[in-house]
Amino acid sequence: xxxxxxxxxxxxxxxxxxxxxxxxxxxxxxxxxxxxxxxxxxxxxxxxxxxxxxxxxxxxxxxxxxxxxxxxxxxxxxxxxxxxxxxxxxxxxxxxxxxxxxxxxxxxxxxxxxxxxxxxx
Numbered sequence: 001x002x003x004x005x006x007x008x009x010x011x012x013x014x015x016x017x018x019x020x021x022x023x024x025x026x027x028x029x030x031x032x033x034x035x036x037x038x039x040x041x042x043x044x045x046x047x048x049x050x051x052x053x054x055x056x057x058x059x060x061x062x063x064x065x066x067x068x069x070x071x072x073x074x075x076x077x078x079x080x081x082x083x084x085x086x087x088x089x090x091x092x093x094x095x096x097x098x099x100x101x102x103x104x105x106x107x108x109x110x111x112x113x114x115x116x117x118x119x120x121x
Contacts, residue, residue, distance in 0.1 A: 037077050038096070042068040047082060047094075049101070060094055060101040072119040083114025091117060 039050045045062040062068055066086040073080055080094040080101070091114055093105040 037073065040071055040073070040080065042071060042082075044068070045084075047071060047080065047101075049096075058100050060103075062092070063103070064090070066090075069113060069115060070117050072117045074119045079119065081117045081119050083117045085113030089113050 037052075039052065041048055044067050045065045047060040047062075047068055049058045049060065050056075051058075060080070060082075062082070062084060064084070064086075066084040066089060068082045069085050070083040071080060078095065078097050080096055082092045082094065084090060084092070088108060089110045089112070091107040091110070092103055093107075095102050095104045
């Protein structure tokens, strides 16, 4: 139900962007990206992914059960990087193309919780 409200919000955003699209073509590409790329948010040890294109929700569960504090998509949208807090937090890399989301790497050894991650590729 929450995503139905979010989708209504996208429709309102579409109407707003339509007003500006006649004067700035960059707005069209921003909106097209919003409709194609998944939207993600953290909820404790879970990343909730919503695909506007498929109108479907999925999730990634952090196997360490540590709270996920930040995330970033790769430029092509195939990978997701997450950071976590708690005792000995890690940065994790997820492949979103393999079976809906598979952890492929873990970068451990951090002393403090991770508050920001950036995807450079």
